[in-house]
Amino acid sequence: MSEGKFDVVVVGSGAAGCVVASYVAEHTNASVALLEAGSSDNDSMIRMPVGYAKLLEHDRHLWTYETIPQHGVPRPYRSGRVLGGGTSVNAMCYVRGQAADYDEWQEAVGDTGNWSFKDMLPHFKAQENHDSFSNEFHGVGGELNVMLTTNINELNQRCMKAFQEYGLPYNVDYNGVSQIGVAPIQATIHNARRWSAVDAYLRKHILSGRVKLLTEATVTRVLIEGKKAVGVEYLHGNQKKTIRGEEIILSAGSLHTPKILMHSGVGAAAQLKAFGIEVTVDSAEVGENLQDHPIFCAKAFVKGDMGYQKIASGIGAMKAGLRYFLAKEGPAAGNCIESVSHWNPEDFTALPTVQCFHLPVISVQGLMPTGTRSGVTMEMALLRPHSRGWVRLADDNPTSMPLINPNFIGDERDLKTAISAVRAIRKVLAQPSLASIVDEELEPGLPAQSDEAIGEWIKKVVNTEWHPVGTCRMGKDRGAVVDARLRVNGVESLRIIDASIMPNIVAGNTNAPTQALARNGVTMFVEDFRRGRVVEFRDARSEEVGLA
Known part of the structure; x- marks a missing residue:
């Protein structure tokens, strides 16, 4: 069953997806659809700041995943499954990391993009409405409320x-x-309630109808015709549905974005073939480079x-x-x-x-x-772990939990x-x-x-601080999953804008950095969209330049 066609389809309503869908809605005339696997965020335990402890204790609004054994024992590896994603269930700590983190991102893309701390700071400031600081590092008047405890x-x-x-x-x-x-602590709390990415950016666009929100919609794969993304397939209950889009943006996070890509035929060819998945792009690093605190x-x-x-x-x-x-x-x-x-x-x-x-x-x-x-x-x-892990498919079933190896203290x-x-x-x-x-x-x-x-x-x-990143890293090299403008190498009209594109993890909680990188990434997307979506893309396998 088809749910129609939109100019832009965004997958995932977490820290990145809320920023992406909202920015596109505000800065273009594009029709926007946003798909979220979880339910609405209408829960008093979400709004109450300390309620996250009860949500986590009872696995509410979470993907209840586990790792493969770490030092002999599997570890819980939860992530948000609700409107707002992790920003609706996390501990709300606002930490940017270190300037050196972003300068390392810049090294990864070289002269092909703008990801240094100097480039990222304006995005942090533009988003921020800090209750205590207004200076060269902090902004006021943005949509993300931040308080100093x-x-x-x-x-x-x-x-x-x-x-x-x-x-x-x-x-x-x-x-x-x-x-x-x-x-x-600096925290995303405002007037004694959690201030999620939904509150900051998205809710007004849902209420106005500017963004079409589909909840309980679990995306299983991107629909790719030739080498062009044309939509996504998703499950609503037991019903399989599709939605078409001129541009597809994956913001499903560092576990689900690579999983969706692999089920779409974009990944390490040998792994895909082992499960009978037709290979569209042999991209060996999809799911690799997993980093966490x-x-x-x-x-x-x-x-x-x-x-x-x-x-x-x-x-x-x-x-x-x-x-x-x-x-x-x-x-x-x-x-x-x-x-x-x-x-x-x-x-x-x-x-x-x-x-x-x-x-x-x-x-x-x-x-x-x-x-x-x-x-x-x-x-x-x-803050700066050397260990690297991976996310891989367990089987050919797109609803199965992936194999997750954070390689803690490896x-x-x-x-x-x-x-x-x-x-x-x-x-x-x-x-x-x-x-x-x-x-x-x-x-x-x-x-x-x-x-x-x-x-x-x-x-x-040892366990996770809930900060997985890096599984679809950006870079200028042939092995990178996305380029500096976050376009998936080898597939037209498909981008990734979430924490999975980080080449290296930031030295701090990933919520604030993910929102800032999403703003940087979607700003580039909107620039390209306004040019009529006629932009260069790089096929990582052939290095040929074409038109999207």
């Missing part, structure tokens, strides 16, 4: 002081001149009722929820992640290699509170950095501001003292 609980205050006693500077803006230091959480019990453990469950949670719904205030009005540190444990003046959120609870995987005894979870993440350099981070956190916990209240180290636990013992613990607990 100010009402910080005592346990987090002590964490911030302890990191300073350890030797880090206080840095109120890790998205400014330097990332180094300990700081209050591996996390590992040190935990310690603290004396008394400091932090938020008492409001994480039972009567305390009910009281906090009631206070929020009646007055839009209290801990539930924030994300309960109120401070963070970025640093290099080996050199405090070097670019940070570790991020540490200071969670004022004992939590599972750094996300979901557990137990009743008060404590602190130091959620450490490697590179010995990552293990060395992680061990240094754990030793650093123990030094922080021993500083005066925390030593006086820390009752007992829960993890890694006092028996883990040698590098070998700490390393084994890291491998046992």
Whole structure:
């Protein structure tokens, strides 16, 4: 069954898809359709900032994927399956990373594109409406509301002081001149509610009818005729449908975008042929180069009722929820992640290699509170991991979970950095501001003292920070999946605009960078669209230039 034809069809309504569909709607006269595999975002737990913990605990609005075994054990590998994607279920932390990240993107494309930090900063600023900063690094008047956390609980205050006693500077803006230091969190929260990419960009265009939204529409493949994308096939319930488009933009994220491409015949020829999929473009790196921030959480019990453990469950949670719904205030009005540190444990003046959120609870995987005894979870993440993994097809069924291998701590350099981070956190916990209240180290636990013992613990607990990128990387070389204008090499009228195009992961949470790269990418798309869509594309297999 066909659902008609549009000028532009966008697949995925996450951080990138919301930006893309909205920008096209605002800057062209094109008809726009947006397909989302999940349901509407009409859920009070989405709007309540702290509600993400309950969503994740119960796997609501999520793709419930798992990795292949990592150090012997599969790990949960969830991603958002709802209008807004990850921006509707994440912890709302606004982190851009380091200028060097984007300069490395520029190196990947060379003189074929504009992806340096200098090029990206205007997009960050144009999107941003910051409640505390307005300067060369920050914007006001944009559609993405960002707040600086100010009402910080005592346990987090002590964490911030302890990191300073350890030797880090206080840095109120890790998205400014330097990332180094300990700081209050910047978060996409506005008037005590989550401010998702739907709120920022998309909702007004859905309500006006400018963007045609199709929810519960799981895209299975791109329809390619010859070497030109002409639409997509999707499932609505058990019904197979198609929608035609003059231009197709994949914004389905680093797991689903390569999966869709492979089922469309764009991928490593040998893998596709093994499942009986006809090869349209032999693109060996589709699904490769998977990067993520591996996390590992040190935990310690603290004396008394400091932090938020008492409001994480039972009567305390009910009281906090009631206070929020009646007055839009209290801990539930924030994300309960109120401070963070970025640093290099080996050199405090070097670019940070570790991020540490200071969670004022004992939590599972750094996300979901557990137990009743008060404590602190130091959620450490490697910002610049060397390990690389992949996403590949499990079979020929487009509804099957793909094989996911993040290869956590697969590179010995990552293990060395992680061990240094754990030793650093123990030094922080021993500083005066925390030593006086820390009752007992829960993890890694006092028996883990040698590098070998700490390393084994890291491998046992390591998990995802929900930041997969890189599986359809951009570049100027023949192996790149997309070029610097994010056009899929070898297929006309098909682009990828999402985190999968990152050549290297950014040194920070990927929500803000994904929205900014989407704005850069869709700006280029609109430029081409306004020229009548007569633009050059490069066939990665033949290096021939043609017309799209």
